[in-house]
Amino acid sequence: MFDKRNLSSLSSGARQDANKLARGYYRTDDKTTLGILHAIAAKDPEKPLFLLDPCCGEGIVAHDIAEHLGNTRTYGAEIDGERFLKASEKMDRVVHGDALYLTANQSWAGLMFFNPPYGTTQTKSAGKEVNIRLEELFWIRHASRLVTGGLLIAVLPDYLFFRESRKLADQFANYLSDDTIVYRAETAQFKQIVIIGHRRDRQRFPTPNLDLRNLLLNHDADLPSLPQEPLSSPFLAPAGHAPDIFHASSLTTEAVSVAISNDNSFDKELERMFLSETISGTRFRSVAAIREGHIPALLASGGLDGIVQDEQGAYLVRGTVNTVIEVTDGEATENSTKTISTRKHETRIMAWDLSTFDLIDITDNPAARKETA
Incomplete structure (x- = not known):
């Protein structure tokens, strides 16, 4: 970073x-x-x-x-x-x-x-x-x-x-x-x-x-x-018109905090941000049975998500891709130095505890820390 x-x-x-x-x-x-x-x-x-x-x-x-x-x-x-x-x-x-x-x-x-x-x-x-x-x-x-x-x-x-x-x-x-x-x-x-x-x-x-x-x-x-x-x-x-689609596929605590503050639109915001049907318009279907090893990659890419429930509770799982920008000096000229921004993409698998609305990052560790939105 x-x-x-x-x-x-x-x-x-x-x-x-x-x-x-x-x-x-x-x-x-x-x-x-x-x-x-x-x-x-x-x-x-x-x-x-x-x-x-x-x-x-x-x-x-x-x-x-x-x-x-x-x-x-x-x-x-x-x-x-x-x-x-x-x-x-x-x-x-x-x-x-x-x-x-x-x-x-x-x-x-x-x-x-x-x-x-x-x-x-x-x-x-x-x-x-x-x-x-x-x-x-x-x-x-x-x-x-x-x-x-x-x-x-x-x-x-x-x-x-x-x-x-x-x-x-x-x-x-x-x-x-x-x-x-x-x-x-x-x-x-x-x-x-x-x-x-x-x-x-x-x-x-x-x-x-x-x-x-x-x-x-x-x-x-x-x-x-x-x-x-x-x-x-x-x-x-001219006037233009309202867009039918306007959202980002990334999941952030800041975005959720704004969604929660909009009392009348929180459910709609959840659907827009987390459910892949609203992001791509299409639910992808596998041509063959999905093996267990495929699941982490599908989750991280956002291709597989939804509500998961077990004895520990119910979770809304969503894969996200975060953009990380690293800025360095490039080639120097006589009068200035060019600035080079390298945009890297880090995948994360997030889960929302639907009982507490705590955000759990399970990318690296299933027992990762919780961040309360």
Whole structure:
């Protein structure tokens, strides 16, 4: 497990150290948020607007946007436990887990606020370890959530496109409409830009936005500041609709504590989080009889779960996969040191004692300690 006590500013500098402690989390500053609010409005204020923030942090920005637009339902995901609990107090629906493994519908959000973790992670391609930007991974995963004509607000580092991922510049050019504007964020601390535009209807407008692509690839681009006053013709966000599916397959004490606090929805939360029928939509069937040696692997993968009862009591068993992030310094350049985040997956087998709601971790030891949610 990565130990933050090992961090120092000797080799990385303050910005890289902050990135390690926050796991790539940069909260959008209040001045930038205010400028964004000046640039947007609801297309139809009478209809509820559905907002997605796939990396919502403490839920501050999503809450501010909802307050500004009015009549807004906010959905988000957050990997950090403390930030998840804070976001759950501000947003309508938040899941605790890695947003790369969020299970949700496509084409439902009327507005998406996209401020993913910044940095580089390692993945395998053709049997080799290669580096890929986290921003690109999160974009590939969540771009489809926005309805056609939906409003995207993306807060990203300016160097991402011209220095790290020209491919992502192409993807944004194909995704966003011609009225897209790229602003300079109000703070220069993290060299951020704010991209505001609508998802393109590619059947009606198949030609990519080459002006946007060239702008993103120009490291000397003269970008406007965010508006200081509400725009007379703001970017309009359509309503969208509620997602049929929105959950994470991981099981955490933080998620259960939030579920328990929602008195009227606890049973529903149990079904959503623990029963594999609701996670995959299908109960898998074995082509042959399951041998005893298969059971631990099936439990750990989440493929076999449910209520188990013996003389000691009744338990709801669920296999989970937790994402563990280790952040290290990568290759040093003349002006900076790249940060590399390695995402590892640890399987756990959990059991809920249905009489006490104690959580038992039985991954390594059947008599493992209990944690009271």
